[in-house]
Amino acid sequence: MSSIRSERQRLLRRVSGLARQALFGTLAESYRTCGQPGCRCHQGKKHGPHLYVSFRGEDGKTKGYYVPKALAERMGAGAAAWQELLSVLRELAERNRELLWASRGTNRARPPARRKRDGSSRVPTAKRL
Ligand SMILES: [Zn+2]
Numbered sequence: 001m002s003s004i005r006s007e008r009q010r011l012l013r014r015v016s017g018l019a020r021q022a023l024f025g026t027l028a029e030s031y032r033t034c035g036q037p038g039c040r041c042h043q044g045k046k047h048g049p050h051l052y053v054s055f056r057g058e059d060g061k062t063k064g065y066y067v068p069k070a071l072a073e074r075m076g077a078g079a080a081a082w083q084e085l086l087s088v089l090r091e092l093a094e095r096n097r098e099l100l101w102a103s104r105g106t107n108r109a110r111p112p113a114r115r116k117r118d119g120s121s122r123v124p125t126a127k128r129l
Contacts, residue, residue, distance in 0.1 A: 004102070008095040011088055018085040023078030025055035027067070053079070 031048035033041040041047050051072050054064040067075045 004095055004098050008092065008099070011092045011095065014088050015085065015092065018081045018088060021078050022082040022085050023053075023075060024082055025053035025064070025079060027051060027053055027072075027076050027079050051075070 028051075029049035030052050031046035032050065033039075033046055051067040051069065052064050053067055053075065054062055057063045
Protein backbone atom coordinates (compact mmCIF):
# COMPACT_ATOMS: atom_id res chain seq x y z
CA MET A 1 0.00 0.00 0.00
CA SER A 2 2.85 2.40 0.80
CA SER A 3 4.34 1.58 -2.60
CA ILE A 4 1.09 2.67 -4.22
CA ARG A 5 1.30 5.93 -2.28
CA SER A 6 4.90 6.63 -3.30
CA GLU A 7 4.12 5.74 -6.91
CA ARG A 8 1.20 8.14 -6.66
CA GLN A 9 3.48 10.90 -5.37
CA ARG A 10 5.85 10.30 -8.25
CA LEU A 11 2.98 10.57 -10.75
CA LEU A 12 1.68 13.75 -9.11
CA ARG A 13 5.10 15.37 -9.46
CA ARG A 14 5.18 14.22 -13.10
CA VAL A 15 1.73 15.79 -13.68
CA SER A 16 2.95 19.06 -12.23
CA GLY A 17 6.03 19.12 -14.45
CA LEU A 18 4.15 18.21 -17.62
CA ALA A 19 1.29 20.62 -16.91
CA ARG A 20 3.78 23.49 -16.84
CA GLN A 21 4.71 22.99 -20.48
CA ALA A 22 1.58 21.36 -21.89
CA LEU A 23 0.01 22.92 -24.97
CA PHE A 24 -3.30 21.82 -26.40
CA GLY A 25 -3.54 20.73 -29.99
CA THR A 26 -1.93 18.77 -32.77
CA LEU A 27 1.02 20.21 -34.64
CA ALA A 28 0.78 19.80 -38.39
CA GLU A 29 2.06 21.25 -41.66
CA SER A 30 -0.01 23.02 -44.24
CA TYR A 31 0.56 24.22 -47.78
CA ARG A 32 -1.44 27.06 -49.24
CA THR A 33 -2.00 29.21 -52.30
CA CYS A 34 -1.70 32.97 -52.30
CA GLY A 35 -3.67 35.70 -54.04
CA GLN A 36 -0.89 36.69 -56.41
CA PRO A 37 -1.89 36.00 -60.04
CA GLY A 38 0.56 33.83 -61.96
CA CYS A 39 2.37 32.67 -58.79
CA ARG A 40 3.83 29.17 -58.92
CA CYS A 41 1.52 28.15 -56.10
CA HIS A 42 -1.36 28.06 -58.56
CA GLN A 43 0.54 25.50 -60.69
CA GLY A 44 0.66 23.02 -57.83
CA LYS A 45 3.80 24.31 -56.10
CA LYS A 46 2.03 25.60 -53.02
CA HIS A 47 3.68 27.72 -50.35
CA GLY A 48 4.82 25.91 -47.30
CA PRO A 49 5.16 23.99 -45.24
CA HIS A 50 3.59 26.29 -42.69
CA LEU A 51 3.26 24.93 -39.18
CA TYR A 52 -0.11 25.13 -37.57
CA VAL A 53 -1.87 23.72 -34.57
CA SER A 54 -5.36 22.35 -34.78
CA PHE A 55 -7.52 21.55 -31.82
CA ARG A 56 -11.10 20.87 -30.88
CA GLY A 57 -12.68 23.96 -29.34
CA GLU A 58 -15.11 23.84 -26.45
CA ASP A 59 -17.97 24.19 -28.91
CA GLY A 60 -16.75 20.98 -30.57
CA LYS A 61 -15.54 22.74 -33.71
CA THR A 62 -12.02 22.27 -35.00
CA LYS A 63 -9.92 25.39 -34.64
CA GLY A 64 -6.33 26.25 -35.36
CA TYR A 65 -3.58 28.82 -35.54
CA TYR A 66 -0.25 29.21 -37.26
CA VAL A 67 2.95 28.70 -35.31
CA PRO A 68 6.04 30.88 -35.86
CA LYS A 69 8.99 28.78 -37.01
CA ALA A 70 11.06 29.92 -34.04
CA LEU A 71 8.54 28.35 -31.67
CA ALA A 72 7.96 25.13 -33.60
CA GLU A 73 10.19 22.95 -31.44
CA ARG A 74 8.79 24.17 -28.14
CA MET A 75 5.26 23.96 -29.50
CA GLY A 76 5.88 20.35 -30.46
CA ALA A 77 7.30 19.58 -27.02
CA GLY A 78 4.27 21.21 -25.42
CA ALA A 79 1.83 19.18 -27.49
CA ALA A 80 3.75 15.99 -26.62
CA ALA A 81 3.60 16.98 -22.93
CA TRP A 82 -0.19 17.23 -23.19
CA GLN A 83 -0.40 13.71 -24.61
CA GLU A 84 1.88 12.34 -21.91
CA LEU A 85 -0.14 14.20 -19.29
CA LEU A 86 -3.22 12.28 -20.37
CA SER A 87 -1.52 8.92 -19.95
CA VAL A 88 0.04 9.89 -16.61
CA LEU A 89 -3.37 11.06 -15.35
CA ARG A 90 -4.84 7.76 -16.43
CA GLU A 91 -2.14 5.92 -14.48
CA LEU A 92 -2.78 8.18 -11.50
CA ALA A 93 -6.48 7.41 -11.64
CA GLU A 94 -5.63 3.71 -11.50
CA ARG A 95 -3.44 4.24 -8.39
CA ASN A 96 -6.32 6.23 -6.85
CA ARG A 97 -8.63 3.31 -7.51
CA GLU A 98 -6.16 0.87 -5.94
CA LEU A 99 -5.95 3.03 -2.83
CA LEU A 100 -9.72 3.27 -2.67
CA TRP A 101 -10.05 -0.50 -3.03
CA ALA A 102 -7.37 -1.05 -0.40
CA SER A 103 -9.34 1.11 2.04
CA ARG A 104 -12.41 -1.11 1.75
CA GLY A 105 -11.60 -3.04 4.91
CA THR A 106 -11.90 0.11 6.98
CA ASN A 107 -15.46 0.66 5.80
CA ARG A 108 -18.49 -1.60 5.76
CA ALA A 109 -17.63 -4.68 3.80
CA ARG A 110 -19.67 -5.17 0.67
CA PRO A 111 -20.77 -8.59 -0.50
CA PRO A 112 -18.54 -9.89 -3.31
CA ALA A 113 -19.92 -9.56 -6.83
CA ARG A 114 -21.70 -12.68 -7.93
CA ARG A 115 -19.69 -14.41 -10.58
CA LYS A 116 -20.87 -16.42 -13.52
CA ARG A 117 -19.40 -19.84 -14.16
CA ASP A 118 -17.06 -18.44 -16.85
CA GLY A 119 -15.53 -16.12 -14.25
CA SER A 120 -17.01 -12.93 -15.64
CA SER A 121 -19.22 -10.82 -13.45
CA ARG A 122 -22.28 -9.09 -14.70
CA VAL A 123 -21.89 -5.33 -14.76
CA PRO A 124 -25.19 -3.68 -14.03
CA THR A 125 -26.47 -0.93 -16.30
CA ALA A 126 -24.47 2.17 -15.48
CA LYS A 127 -26.17 4.95 -13.65
CA ARG A 128 -24.38 8.25 -13.31
CA LEU A 129 -24.21 9.39 -9.69
ZN1 LIG B 1 1.72 32.02 -54.33
